Amino acid sequence: MAVSFEKRVGVSLDKKAAREGVGVRLDKKATGLITAELRWQSGVGTGRADLDLFGWVVGAGTRGRKGGLKGMLGKSDALAEVVYHKHLGSLHQPPYLEHGGDSREPGVETIRVGSLDQVQYVLFGVYQAFGNGAGSLRSFDAHVVVTDTEGNRTRVNLTESHPNRYWVTVALVDLTPPQGYVVRPVEEYSRPGTEKSPVLYADGHFTMNAGPRYLFK
Numbered sequence: 001m002a003v004s005f006e007k008r009v010g011v012s013l014d015k016k017a018a019r020e021g022v023g024v025r026l027d028k029k030a031t032g033l034i035t036a037e038l039r040w041q042s043g044v045g046t047g048r049a050d051l052d053l054f055g056w057v058v059g060a061g062t063r064g065r066k067g068g069l070k071g072m073l074g075k076s077d078a079l080a081e082v083v084y085h086k087h088l089g090s091l092h093q094p095p096y097l098e099h100g101g102d103s104r105e106p107g108v109e110t111i112r113v114g115s116l117d118q119v120q121y122v123l124f125g126v127y128q129a130f131g132n133g134a135g136s137l138r139s140f141d142a143h144v145v146v147t148d149t150e151g152n153r154t155r156v157n158l159t160e161s162h163p164n165r166y167w168v169t170v171a172l173v174d175l176t177p178p179q180g181y182v183v184r185p186v187e188e189y190s191r192p193g194t195e196k197s198p199v200l201y202a203d204g205h206f207t208m209n210a211g212p213r214y215l216f217k
C-alpha cells in the first residue's frame with residue numbers, strides 16, 4: 001500500500017503505520033469541507049473500466065440501510081448510511097455527505113463531507129464492477145485522494161493485483177475529537193469472488209465481507 005500525506009510539513013504514512021492504526025490529526029475548526037476523490041484509468045479485461053466511490057457515514061440523522069436501497073441487497077445492523085451514485089446524499093442535511101454522480105468510464109468520482117460537527121465517522125471505499133471482467137484494481141492505476149479546504153492531502157494508491165477482489169476500503173475519517181479529526185488509511189480488500197460490501201458500525205469500526213451485495217452493474 002502506498003499512502004502519502006501532504007501539509008506544510010511533509011509527513012508520510014506507510015503500510016506499517018496503517019496496520020498500527022496511525023493517522024493524521026487535523027484541525028476541524030479550520031476545515032469546512034472534506035473531499036474524497038477517486039481517479040482511475042483504463043484497466044484490463046472486457047474493455048470496461050467502471051469503478052465506484054462509496055461513503056459510509058455515522059452522524060446526526062443518519063440511519064442504517066436495511067434493504068431497499070437501489071443496487072444493495074441484504075440486511076445489516078449497521079447504523080451507517082451509504083452514499084454512492086444511486087443515493088447521492090446531501091451536504092446541507094443528513095447524512096451531510098454528497099456524491100457528485102456516476103462515471104462509467106475512466107475518470108473521477110467525488111464525495112464531499114460538510115457540517116463536520118454533525119458527522120462522527122466516514123469510511124471511504126471503492127467497488128469494481130463485476131462487468132469489468134478479469135482485471136485487478138491495481139490494473140486501473142486507481143487512487144483516492146482525501147483533501148480539505150486547508151490544502152491537507154492524503155493519497156492512497158490501490159495496489160491489489162488479484163483480479164477478483166471487488167471491494168476495498170481506503171480511508172476512515174474520525175471526527176469525534178472535539179478540536180480536530182483524524183484521517184487513517186485502511187486499505188483492506190474483500191475476499192476473492194465476493195460482492196458483499198463492507199459494513200461501518202456506530203463506534204467507527206468496520207468489517208469486510210459482511211454487508212449487502214452490490215449488484216447494480
